[in-house]
Amino acid sequence: MTLNTQLLTMLSMMIGGIYLGFATETFRRAAMTWKSNLILSYVFEICFWITQTCILFFVLYNVNEGELRFFIFLACLLGFSIYTVLFKAMYKRLLEFFIKIMKTTIKWTIQTINVLIIHPIKWTIQMIITILLYVVHVCRHLLFFLFKILFYPIKLLINVMKIILPEKVVKNITSMATFCSTIIYKLKKWLKKVFLKRR
Incomplete structure (x- = not known):
């Protein structure tokens, strides 16, 4: 070296x-x-x-x-x-x-x-969820209201028929109405269950 x-x-x-x-x-x-x-x-x-x-x-x-x-x-x-x-x-x-x-x-x-990024995204998601829940809530109430309107004339007709028709026919109609009412009740219950699950 x-x-x-x-x-x-x-x-x-x-x-x-x-x-x-x-x-x-x-x-x-x-x-x-x-x-x-x-x-x-x-x-x-x-x-x-x-x-x-x-x-x-x-x-x-x-x-x-x-x-x-x-x-x-x-x-x-x-x-x-x-x-x-x-x-x-x-x-x-x-x-x-x-x-x-x-x-x-x-x-x-x-x-x-x-x-600038995280909070606006969170706020937007919360707003979308709130709007969707509100729409679902309104739709549920509208459906129940429509069911009431649709079946109200049928209910009136059954009451009139009870007065006019013979007892035997009324019994048959009543049993049919009960059957239909059960189906409607189950349908309403199912709809409530579906909407509540989504909420």
């Missing part, structure tokens, strides 16, 4: 250490979201460190073809220390500010979607 390559490797690893500080801080802040889930915390922790190792080794491979030396680890540690001393406090404040903006944006977006 030439001197230029060594210097470039040290510089790259110092920058890599600074990057690792930023990445670790970001990951630690994000980890607060799933810290209650122990398994998830372990899985994400392992994935994070594997990813960071791969990134740093990729940088190292492009600089000196992946040749590992002790000073490389020292350079990386130095970079991380530089991040801790110079950038950590500022980056934490910046990260919290960014998270706050993100939370506000997401909250505002959800509220906007609720006001």
Whole structure:
């Protein structure tokens, strides 16, 4: 390894250490979201460190073809220390500010979607259901009213026939009327059941 390559490797690893500080801080802040889930915390922790190792080794491979030396680890540690001393406090404040903006944006977006899309759709559906129920209610009352109108003359005719016709004929007519009345009653009961189910 030439001197230029060594210097470039040290510089790259110092920058890599600074990057690792930023990445670790970001990951630690994000980890607060799933810290209650122990398994998830372990899985994400392992994935994070594997990813960071791969990134740093990729940088190292492009600089000196992946040749590992002790000073490389020292350079990386130095970079991380530089991040801790110079950038950590500022980056934490910046990260919290960014998270706050993100939370506000997401909250505002959800509220906007609720006001402009969800609430109008819910209101429209409620209105349609109310109108349909009202139509069904009106139709039911109209049907019962029509039944009364249709069978009122028949009822009158039966009463007149009871007076005019012989008793035997009246009995036959009465039994037929009772039969028809039973059918009508069952039909009315069925209609009520159907309409009530739809409501």
